[in-house]
Amino acid sequence: MESLKKYYHKFFFILTLMGIVLKAQINCNTFNDESCKKACELVNLAEPYQGYKQSQLAFDEAIELCPSFDYAYREKSVPYLKRGDFILWKKLIDKAVELNPRNNLAYRGWCKYQFLRDYRAALDDIESFEKLMDDNYIEYSQNGDYSLKIVKALCYKMLGDTSKAINIIEGQVSRKDYTPRLFDYYHLGILYYETSNYNKAKKYFEKQIRNNDYYAEPYYYLAQIYKKQNNKPQAILLIKKALDYYLTDKYMKDPYTNIVDRVYEKQMIFFQKNLEN
Numbered sequence: 001m002e003s004l005k006k007y008y009h010k011f012f013f014i015l016t017l018m019g020i021v022l023k024a025q026i027n028c029n030t031f032n033d034e035s036c037k038k039a040c041e042l043v044n045l046a047e048p049y050q051g052y053k054q055s056q057l058a059f060d061e062a063i064e065l066c067p068s069f070d071y072a073y074r075e076k077s078v079p080y081l082k083r084g085d086f087i088l089w090k091k092l093i094d095k096a097v098e099l100n101p102r103n104n105l106a107y108r109g110w111c112k113y114q115f116l117r118d119y120r121a122a123l124d125d126i127e128s129f130e131k132l133m134d135d136n137y138i139e140y141s142q143n144g145d146y147s148l149k150i151v152k153a154l155c156y157k158m159l160g161d162t163s164k165a166i167n168i169i170e171g172q173v174s175r176k177d178y179t180p181r182l183f184d185y186y187h188l189g190i191l192y193y194e195t196s197n198y199n200k201a202k203k204y205f206e207k208q209i210r211n212n213d214y215y216a217e218p219y220y221y222l223a224q225i226y227k228k229q230n231n232k233p234q235a236i237l238l239i240k241k242a243l244d245y246y247l248t249d250k251y252m253k254d255p256y257t258n259i260v261d262r263v264y265e266k267q268m269i270f271f272q273k274n275l276e277n
Contacts, residue, residue, distance in 0.1 A: 025048075039062035039066035042058050042059075042062045043069070043071060045058060050079050056076060059073075059076035070096040070097075073093070074093060074096040077092035082256055094108075106148055109121075109151070110122070110142055113154070114257055119154075119155040120155075123159070129148070153169045154187060170188065173185065185205070186205065186261065189204035190221065192204060193224070202225050206218075215245065215251055216241075216244075216246040216268070219241045220242040222238045223238035223275075226238060243268050
């Protein structure tokens with residue numbers, strides 16, 4: 001095996017050829033153990049370039065240097081998650097959680113929700129994480145789009161407990177110390193729409209638009225509501241706007257998965273055609 005110094009130089013040289021600028025992410029000076037400090041430095045070097053062979057080898061080297069360093073297991077797991085190799089991902093992330101549940105339970109729960117669609121398992125992780133925190137915690141999803149409380153609510157929704165999902169989101173968005181994320185009001189509007197409370201649904205879809213007018217989906221559901229309320233002209237205007245947004249790339253999307261409550265172009269076109277008939 002190469003010495004750590006040689007490994008650093010080789011890895012740095014490869015990334016330099018790729019035109020990549022290195023940026024540290026963890027304060028490695030917090031480690032008292034020299035081997036773990038070196039492992040941390042190696043992970044800092046490799047973490048931004050997940051998926052490359054040399055990056056994965058660097059994580060292996062870090063784990064060998066410091067087997068208790070949970071972040072190395074977690075970062076090594078990421079390419080497997082993104083590629084859909086959930087067996088290898090789970091093996092690595094489970095080890096990270098075992099070593100440091102406080103730092104990794106919420107992340108694993110988010111991944112189970114977003115990638116695996118295992119809502120019960122995601123909820124178990126989130127609620128296990130909550131037991132380690134105080135009641136006023138605010139934790140965010142890995143991509144920053146959601147607070148963990150909203151993810152928890154969406155898990156309950158997907159498991160069929162709509163009323164609990166509504167209560168959680170209502171409680172979260174009403175907090176004075178909380179800034180709503182990208183889709184909070186939209187998901188709340190969907191929940192009310194699905195329970196036929198169209199006035200409240202309309203209220204939150206309009207609030208979503210005021211808060212973040214960059215997505216087609218709220219306009220689609222507002223069109224649905226106006227149709228139900230026998231206001232066909234307004235429904236036609238709104239579905240046209242929804243499609244205009246969609247065709248200019250303004251819709252809910254994620255580079256790796258499909259977002260819960262996303263609406264697709266075909267649905268919008270189908271609804272528009274029905275309105276025009």
